Amino acid sequence: MQNSNSKTNSLKSSDHATILAIESSCDETSAAICRDGKILSNVIAGQKIHEQYGGVVPELASRAHMQNIVPVVHAALEKANISVHDLSDIDAIAFTQSPGLIGSLLVGTQFAKSLALALDRPLIAVHHMQAHVIANLIDDPRPSFPFLCLTVSGGHTQIVVCESPTQMKVIGETIDDAAGEAFDKSAKLLGLPYPGGPLIDKYAALGNPMRFKFPEPQVPGLDFSFSGLKTAILYFLQNAGTSQVYKEEFKATTEEKNKFITENLNDICASIQHRIVSILLNKLKKAVAITGIHDVCLAGGVSANSGLRTAFIEMGRTQNLNTFIPAFEYCTDNAGMIAITGYYKYLAGQFADLSVGATARAEW
Ligand code: KG4
Ligand code: ZN
Numbered sequence: 001m002q003n004s005n006s007k008t009n010s011l012k013s014s015d016h017a018t019i020l021a022i023e024s025s026c027d028e029t030s031a032a033i034c035r036d037g038k039i040l041s042n043v044i045a046g047q048k049i050h051e052q053y054g055g056v057v058p059e060l061a062s063r064a065h066m067q068n069i070v071p072v073v074h075a076a077l078e079k080a081n082i083s084v085h086d087l088s089d090i091d092a093i094a095f096t097q098s099p100g101l102i103g104s105l106l107v108g109t110q111f112a113k114s115l116a117l118a119l120d121r122p123l124i125a126v127h128h129m130q131a132h133v134i135a136n137l138i139d140d141p142r143p144s145f146p147f148l149c150l151t152v153s154g155g156h157t158q159i160v161v162c163e164s165p166t167q168m169k170v171i172g173e174t175i176d177d178a179a180g181e182a183f184d185k186s187a188k189l190l191g192l193p194y195p196g197g198p199l200i201d202k203y204a205a206l207g208n209p210m211r212f213k214f215p216e217p218q219v220p221g222l223d224f225s226f227s228g229l230k231t232a233i234l235y236f237l238q239n240a241g242t243s244q245v246y247k248e249e250f251k252a253t254t255e256e257k258n259k260f261i262t263e264n265l266n267d268i269c270a271s272i273q274h275r276i277v278s279i280l281l282n283k284l285k286k287a288v289a290i291t292g293i294h295d296v297c298l299a300g301g302v303s304a305n306s307g308l309r310t311a312f313i314e315m316g317r318t319q320n321l322n323t324f325i326p327a328f329e330y331c332t333d334n335a336g337m338i339a340i341t342g343y344y345k346y347l348a349g350q351f352a353d354l355s356v357g358a359t360a361r362a363e364w
Contacts, residue, residue: 021336024111025098040079041077043075054188058103095124096109097359131337131341132300134162138327144322154197156178157179183302190269229276233272241264304332
């Protein structure tokens with residue numbers, strides 16, 4: 001069944017539309033309202049429960065989404081001055097269909113489908129990674145098409161060529177861990193809680209990035225690899241920093257290792273961050289050279305990293321590129337990016353059937 005109605009058809013050719021969007025792909029429950037391309041509200045509820053487990057526990061994440069989704073949607077409506085008792089202003093419901101944790105995605109998907117059915121409004125299925133890219137179109141200044149986007153999150157690391165708000169292709173991606181995982185796994189090796197990325201960022205600001213040299217992987221083309229870096233850091237710490245060749249054989253005692261980490265935490269974090277940032281930006285420079293595209297964006301949770309942001313802006317300055325980074329609240333997972341993507345899909349008439357399901361993995 002195609003969920004379209006007369007309201008949909010009459011609005012398709014105009015720029016006017018109010019979109020209610022839901023994001024629940026991982027451990028943030030979020031709802032947002034976008035009207036005519038402007039974000040009116042973007043409410044995000046995080047899930048503290050995972051900290052004690054050192055990573056996201058899927059079952060606990062879906063339960064927390066169930067608890068959070070109604071209050072989060074109410075808060076987003078209220079902030080946008082839309083009465084919970086009169087949703088007639090809403091023209092369409094957008095939701096994250098994929099990729100993500102299936103149990104988490106299902107909560108947002110079912111909520112969106114039920115609301116679309118109850119309000120008799122069209123449904124818009126959004127690809128989470130495409131939405132990270134389109135977050136760059138939320139505020140001015142905006143990139144011109146085509147633009148390049150380095151999308152760096154907890155589950156993905158991609159270089160994307162974006163031709164229009166609804167057309168993009170991946171030209172490079174990680175062959176193993178994502179950049180966010182590299183941050184989080186390094187932090188775990190240092191005994192820091194999940195998610196460790198923001199903590200590495202915090203300690204790195206106080207340290208010397210040149211103190212320890214971690215290897216840069218040699219991966220052909222525009223693809224990335226981070227698993228070798230993780231192993232190098234593991235061996236480095238097992239040797240309590242006494243070896244720069246990352247030998248597996250010699251192991252420091254746990255006390256020696258912990259003492260080394262405590263005494264050098266800032267420099268270790270700065271050196272790890274420096275290497276992750278150089279791996280990312282060296283590939284991005286290569287993508288600029290190959291494509292000749294000069295409008296370049298960052299996206300995804302790792303684009304909140306201050307070392308990456310600074311180095312990215314510096315790269316733009318020295319290479320004469322136009323650089324763009326979404327506002328902080330649109331970098332990590334949020335429904336604002338789903339709402340703006342939903343808005344452009346609405347204008348393009350790209351609606352989903354009510355039988356649509358969530359999928360953990362998805363093609364572009
Ligand atoms: O995009 P995102 O919120 O969720 C996914 O779609 O995965 O990205 C989450 C990732 C986590 O790995 C987290 O550690 C990382 O983004 N992250 C950071 C920072 N803030 C979030 N990594 C480094 N520095 C940060 N400031
Ligand atoms: Zn994300």
